[in-house]
Amino acid sequence: MASNTADTGHGAADAVHGSSGMPQLDFSTYGNQIFWLLVTLVVIYLILSRVALPRIAAILNERQGTITNDLAAAEDLKAKAVEAENAYNKALADARAEAQRIAAETRAEIQAGVDEAIAKADEEISAKAAESEKAIAEIRAGALESVKVVATDTASALVAALGGKDDADAVAAAVAKRTEG
Amino acid sequence: MEGDLAYIGAGLAGMGTGIAALGVGNVAANFLAGALRNPSAAASQTATLFIGIAFAEALGIFSFLVALLLMFAV
């Protein structure tokens, strides 16, 4: 701040010498400032328009491109994943159907085998049973016969022992009568 | 004597800076009031806000300049 009012009266002309006055209004420095400003602006303009701005624009474009590509790739991969999932599901369903078919077939086969075996077994069993029955009948017939012989013999012996007359025919008739009865 | 009058004038001109501050406050206050009513439109109007503040403030800077001229250059 100007302490002496007489000094301030001179104004801008001697501002370059004293600390009073505004350096902004010291017109003797204007040429200098304007010259260096124009040099600076031209230099900045050349640097920006030739080097910096194209480079930054390229970087931004490249990033935008990368992002777009990545998004597209991600979309692609997602579609592939969905496709794969569908294929997997389809394969799973196929496999399940196949398994069911095989199981049913196997079951049918086994059933058939079992049925056959059962039929065969039944047949065998019935054959065996018939055979056995026959054998049993034979044995029973044999036994009856033997019983008749033994009974006749025993009856004859008893009759003889009791002092009766050994009437073979009568004994045989009596035994036959008793055993049939 | 003339220089003393210049200082008085500088003081009067300095008041203009404060009056311009009223204008700037007015701009900001009205912007805020509008922005609170319609917040979705506020973001697109910040450039307009700064232009308004700049125009209001320029006049305050003019009076500040007059004060400086009276103090240092008259």
Next chain:
Amino acid sequence: MGKLFFYVALALVLVSGLVFAPETAGLAIHPMEQFTVTPLFGGDHIAWYTPTNVTLWMFLAVVAIIGLLVFGSSNRGIVPSRAQSVAELAYGFIYKMVEDVTGKDAVKFFPYIMTLFMFIVTANFLGLIPMSFTTTSHFAVTAILAMLVFVTVTITGFVLHGAKFLGLFWVSSAPLALRPILAIIELISYFVRPVSHCIRLAGNVMAGHAVLKVFAGFAGALGAGAFLPIFAITAVYALEVLVAFIQAYVFTILTCVYLKDALHPSH
């Protein structure tokens, strides 16, 4: 590479601040002294070609811009490094602003607007370094920036639209009787644009730095009570960081708005 560059730039800034700082003056408060243009290598006379502190700090701004935008992006990483993401942020910020405010056909002006923005924002931030010199606080600098915009807008308007560009001043939606008056007002406002455009930037930056200097003078005078002004300096400094960016933003967006008038004068 980027990190090394950053440290070298920082060291350069500090050394230049120590070597080329203006003499500080005792207890008296000289808020305007920090803006003095002084020759770098001694001498009194400042010719148009003399290397001054203006030259130095503009050179540092160029170095900072190269460091950020050229070396910062030299890796061309898909996943950006820190410097690269700042560079991309600045690019996207300005590109979107040009597209949104001015229109898609204004993209050919993008390098020009980016130049303005990067210069102003780096000059503002470099000016916030203590003992530095703020080039954007000088009317000579901002006036040239504003005049460049004004000339660009006017020439573009006349080249693209010829005499129809004058329709900008002839408000056809207003009643016929009012139109000449409105035309005069529009004409005046058109020519005041570069003035307010340049004074807004320089005035804001100058005012903030002057306030910091005044508080610093208080701190020097108060002795033990200096913590109060130092606290105030901290607060004002934070505000100045904000202002440094906002003024660059405002300058750029107003450039876009004016350019829109040149490209689409009917609106």
